[in-house]
Amino acid sequence: MAIVNEASLEAQLEELEEKTPWFVAAKTMARKQPVGVAGLIIVLLMVFASIFAPILTPFHPEFNSFENMLTPPNATYLMGTDQFGRDIFTRIIYGAQTALFVGFSAATIGAFAGLVLGVASAYFGGTFDLVLQRVMDVFMAFPLIILALAVVATLGAGTENVIIAITIPFIPQCARVVRSNALAIREIPYVDAARALGFGHMRIILRHMAPNVMAPFLILFSAFVGQAILLEASLSYLGMGVQEPTPAWGLMLQGGAEEYAESAPWVAIWPGIAISLAVFGFNLFGDAVRDTLDPRLRSR
C-alpha cells in the first residue's frame, strides 16, 4: 500500500471543494482574468470568421481577378489584392480555417498522445519509464522547427503532413509535464483500489489517472494551439508547409510579400497581423487558464 503524502491529500481535498458549475467558474474567471477574456474573444472571433467565411466575403479564396492585381485597399477589396489578383481579406478569413484546423488537430493529437504516454510512463515506472524518458530526451534536444522540417522533408509538404510534423515535437513536451504530475497521483490509494478491483492497465490509466492530470494538460493544450499556428505559418512561409492554392497566412507572406513590400505593403502587413493576433489570443487565453487552474499561481 502506498503512503499518502500531505500534498496529494491536499490535492484531493481541493478537488472536492472545486465542484462548481461551469458557468459560475466562467463568471469568476471573467472577473478575475479580464485579459484572458480578451484572449477568448479573439479566439471566438477567429472561430466565427472561419465558420461564416462564405457569408462574410463575396469572393472565393482562389478566385483570381487578373485586372485587379496588387490593388490597394478600397471598398471592394477591403485589404487590397495580392500579386495574383486575389482578395486578401477573403484569404485572411479562409486562412483562419486552415490555421484553426492545423492548430487544433496538432494540439489535440499531440497533447492526447503525450497524456497517455506520460501517465503510462508514471504508472508503469521501472524500465518502461526509463527507456521512454530517454527517448523523450532525444526528441526534446531538437529545436521545434528543425524537427518539424525534418519530418516535412520525409513526408513531403501539404496540410496533413504539416499537422504530423507539428504534432511530433508536442508529444514529448506534454508527456514530460504530465508524467511529473501523474507520479504524485499514482501514490493516491484510489489507484491501488482500482488495481485491487482487477481493472486493466489501460482502464486505470485512462479512466482513473488521466482525468486527474487535466489541469496541466489543459494548460499545455491551450499553449500548443498557439504554437502550432505559429509553426504552421513558419513552415508555410518557408514553402514547406501548406501548399498553394490553399489559403494560409504563412503562405501569403511567402514570395510576394517580400518582393512587393515597398510598392504594395498591404500584401505583407495583413497576414502577419492575422498570425500575431491569433497566437496572441491563444496565449492570453492560455495564461488565464493556467492562472485559474494552477493553485500556486492563484494568489499572484
Added chain:
Amino acid sequence: MSKYIFKRVLLMIPTLIGAGVLVFFLMRLIPGDVCELRFAGTGLYVDQAQIDTCRSNLGIDRPMFVQFADFMIGFFTFNFGDSMWTGKPILFEIGLRFELSLQVAIMATFVAVIIAIPLGAISAIKQDTWLDYAVRTFAIAGIAIPSFWLGIMIILGLLIVTQQVTGIPWMPPIDYKPIWVDPAHNIAQLIWPAVATGYRYSAVATRMTRSALLEVLREDYIRTARAKGLIEKIVINRHALKNAMLPVVTIIGIEFAFLMGGLVVTEQVFNLNGIGKLFIESVQNHDYAMTEALVMLVVLIFVVTNFIIDLCYAWLDPRIRYS
C-alpha cells in the same frame, strides 16, 4: 565536482546517439534520393547505370547499418564527409556560414538580455499597475509575432523611414563582411535580424525574470533587508535581482541553443547565407549528409549548452553543490 562533470559528459552520449538514429532513419525514409533529384534537374534522359554510379560514389547503396555506423563514427571524430549536393567537405560548407549565424545568435542574445532583465524587473516591482500590464502585453506579443514577419516589417520600416528622411530608400547591405574587416557594414547588415530574433527571445526571458523576481521579493531575507533600512534600490539590485537570476539564466541558455532553429526563418527573410539557410537548402536538395550533420550540430550545441547551464547553477547558487 569533477566526478559530476564526468558523469554528466557520459550522459550526453546516449542523447547524441539517439538523435543520430532519429535523424539518420528519418532522412532515409524520404522518397527519392539526391541522385534522382540531381538527374531530374538536368531534364535529360538518364539510364539506371548513371544513377547507380552516382549512388555508389556517394556510398548510399551500402547496407543501412554500415552507413549508420559510418555516420556515427564520423560524428564522434568530427569528420562528416562531403556534401552530397556540392561535393565539398561538409565542415568547409558549415565553416563558411557558421561565423555569420553565431554572430547573429550572440547579438540576438544581447538584444534579448538588454530588453528582458530591466523590463521583467520593472514589471515585477510595479506588479498589477498599468506598467506591469504594458510589459506583459509587450512580452506576450513577442511570443505571438512571427520573427519572419517582424523581419519583413523591419525592412519595410527602414525603406519608408529612410525614404522620408533622406529621400533615398536604404536597405541593409546584402553581402556579408566579417566584423573585423568592416565593422560598420557588418553591424548595419546583422543588427536587424538580431533584433527580429532577439525580440521573440526576450519575451520568454522577460516573463521568466518577472515571475522569478516576484517569488524572491516574497522571501524573508528581502523583508530583513528592508527592515534594516536599506534603500529599495539596493534591496532590488543586490538582494532580489541576483537571486532571481537563476531561472533567467536557465531560460536564456536553453533559448540560446534553440536560437539556431529560430535563425532558419530569420535568415530566409534577410537573405543571409547562414546555417539556417544551409539547412533549408540541404533539406530541399535531399542532401542527407549535410542535413544530418547540421541537425547533429544543433543537438550538440543544445546538449553542451544544457551542460554549461548546470555548471552555472553551482556558480550562481552556492546552495547547490554537485556530488
